Amino acid sequence: MSAPLSPTALLTALRTEGVTVVEHPGWRSNNRDHKGRWGPVHGVMIHHTVTTGTAASVALCFQGHSALPGPLCHGVIAKDGTVHLVGNGRANHAGSGDADVLKAVAAGTAAPAPDRSGTDGNTHFYGFECVNLGDGRDPWPEAQLEAMARASAALCRAHGWSARSVIGHKEWTRAKIDPRGFTMTAFRTRVTARLSTTPEPKPAPRPAPKPTVPAPALQPFPGTAWFRERPSSPVVTAMGTRLVAVGCSAYTEGPGPQWTDADRASYARWQRRLGYTGADADGWPGATSWTALKVPYTA
Template identity: 50%
Template sequence: MATPLTADQMLAALKAEGLRVVEHPGWRTHNRAGHGAWGPVHGVMIHHTGGSAPSDAEIVWSGRSDLPGPCAHAYLAKDGTVTLMGNGRANHAGGGDGNVLQAVIDESYSTRPPAPHKHEGSSGAVDGNARFYGLECSELGKGTAWPTAQYDAAVRWAAAILRAHGWTEKSAIGHKEWSDWKPDPTFDMPTFRAAVAARLAHPASWNPSGSTPAKPTTPSAPTTEDGMPTAKEIADAVWKYPLVSPTAPKGSDPNRAAGTFVRWQDQHHAELLARLDQQAARIEHLAAQVDRLIAANTKA
């Protein structure tokens, strides 16, 4: 049981753990205050978005029609960059199992907390949004391997908050361990907790052999002193950003330049317009046939 970290404490803890942190404008006051408690807090919860960037990042910030944002306290991109999205209550955990919460509070379980038997809206479900910090990781959830930089950053994010509160790795759980409705994250949580424990056994600055702090694999726009990027910096960042070619053979997953992707989009758009023209012609032909049939029946 603990008082939630302040925005400054959160930022300092994440940076001390070696994370690359971006502050979304307004994150310090972005929360669901007035819609339930925030604290005392007992642990951290890992999620995956089920979508892909950049739309999933926007959903974490703004929410959906049925779930207002923020939908987590932080968003983790594939390159390991952590973007702070909220400070306070966030709509990420929903209802879950009170037995799981007690096991986290006591840090009493072996490798896994008890299996959950509750979910949002079920009788006896406990409000997880009041008790857990949430991390949404950009991931479709198809069972593919997570990039090393992203997984390492998730471990560091969890360790940073646990370290700040003096908790062990057993205060870190996955959404699937909280709610019997949820499948996320796709990786094995005992293995994840073992990695968190390894970090907590060392100072926050610890960097094991063969591992480096999360660094972006794609350039981001530098900023001027007033925090705003120049037009050239924006253009450079956008056009150098690697994108997966949608025409690549399945499984090859090569990176292509943004210009290639845009040209493919233009070509695909033209093909779609041509198909629409063909469909329109077919509809007109069918409409003419219907008119003839109606006219023939009327005469009869």
């Protein structure tokens, strides 16, 4: 069993591993500890954000959104390889997953494919959100992959873990596909290579940004799975308002915060406007069509 690293120990481990770190104002006390236990920790979980842009991604992961309060991870890893620390303690990133996977990670053995849920991963995993659309086409720059491996290795080294303690979200639950665009087997090979080396001197700290949490101009894509759960959220209202504005309304009243069949019918009109047909115009939002709709950010 491993106790979570303190904020100072986490920062030291990352910088000792050669990671360039930015401390987001307030990250040391930003957590969801009032909702459940944090620790013992057994591993590191890798995610993709389904967003673009460092500032918007960091802001979203720090504060979360109406359906999922922040922090949504412990660190956001940008395309340029910078790790932005946004949380310390329990974070809303892993959710429910397979107890057998957790046992394997804790034992340092190969994890089975997940086939059940019911175990709280937010208690036991550090989480890194890596900026990527997760569509299989958005590239993973070498600087970003290297920083992801170094950050994972830093935690493994600090706790005495092997690379088998590093898993992807999709290896924790069948309900997720992240990270997409590389294999976790290849990624763990990177981490193993890092752990076989002597850590490099830490880079000079970057100055902290101004103590504000800027809201992105446009709403990051919440994910298709989020819409399939038929949420009630201001994000749905903002989406519907945009669909009306672009002439794709199928509403007889509203739009409102509760996802309805009218929202899906309206979104299907938008998809057809973009040239989608068949199953690609089924009314469930996707990352590309969502970006094109330009839904204003909703706190």
